[in-house]
Amino acid sequence: MHIEINGQIASVQLEDNATTRALMADAPFTIKMDDLHRNEKYHYFDKAFPTDAQSVQKVEAGDVLLYQNNCLVIFYEAVEPVAEYTRIGKITDFEDIQSLFAPASVQIRFLNE
Numbered sequence: 001m002h003i004e005i006n007g008q009i010a011s012v013q014l015e016d017n018a019t020t021r022a023l024m025a026d027a028p029f030t031i032k033m034d035d036l037h038r039n040e041k042y043h044y045f046d047k048a049f050p051t052d053a054q055s056v057q058k059v060e061a062g063d064v065l066l067y068q069n070n071c072l073v074i075f076y077e078a079v080e081p082v083a084e085y086t087r088i089g090k091i092t093d094f095e096d097i098q099s100l101f102a103p104a105s106v107q108i109r110f111l112n113e
Contacts, residue, residue: 001014001027001089001110001111001112001113002026002081002110002111002113003041003091003108003109003111004046004108004109004111005100005101005107005108006100006108007096007104008096008097008100009031009091009111010091010092010093010094010096010097011091011093011099012064012089012090012091012092012111013089013090013092014088014089015058015087015088015089016034016099017052018050018052018088019049019050019051019066019086020088020089023031023049023072023088023110024110024112026061026112027111028068028109028110028111028112029109029110030081030108030109030110031043031045031072031107031110032105032106033074033106033107033108034088034105035103035104035105037079038077038103039075039076039077039079040073040074040075040076040077040078040079041073041074041101041105041106041108042067042071042072042073042074043071043072044070044071045070045072046070047071048069048070049066049069049070049086050069051068051084051086052086052103052104053066053084053085053086054067054084054085054086054087056081056084056085057078057080058078058080059075059078059079059081059085060075060078060081060090061075061076061078061094062072062074062075062076062090062091062092062094062098063075063087063090063091064088064090064091065085065086065088066086066088066089067083067084067085072088073085074091074101074108075093076094076098076101080105082095082102100110
């Protein structure tokens with residue numbers, strides 16, 4: 001899969017799970033992701049996805065996760081989380097686009113390619 005932000009495209013290495021398959025069934029799609037804690041972007045969907053939430057010991061920049069059953073999260077800074085997440089994937093070339101995740105809202109297009 002790929003994501004596009006401000007004309008820049010990055011690759012995402014996806015997890016093989018029901019959550020990822022359900023999310024990608026809707027691709028391509030564009031969502032607005034808002035900032036939270038100056039380390040992550042999030043978007044709440046109007047529908048629930050299957051989950052397999054687990055305690056995550058460390059989150060790295062570029063991690064794509066699902067919080068609860070409908071909140072997509074992309075971390076742009078490493079953190080030690082206090083919540084459980086279902087792993088969706090990881091942006092493999094995140095350092096090339098990290099500056100686009102400044103503390104403002106961003107439009108991200110998810111491409112099923």
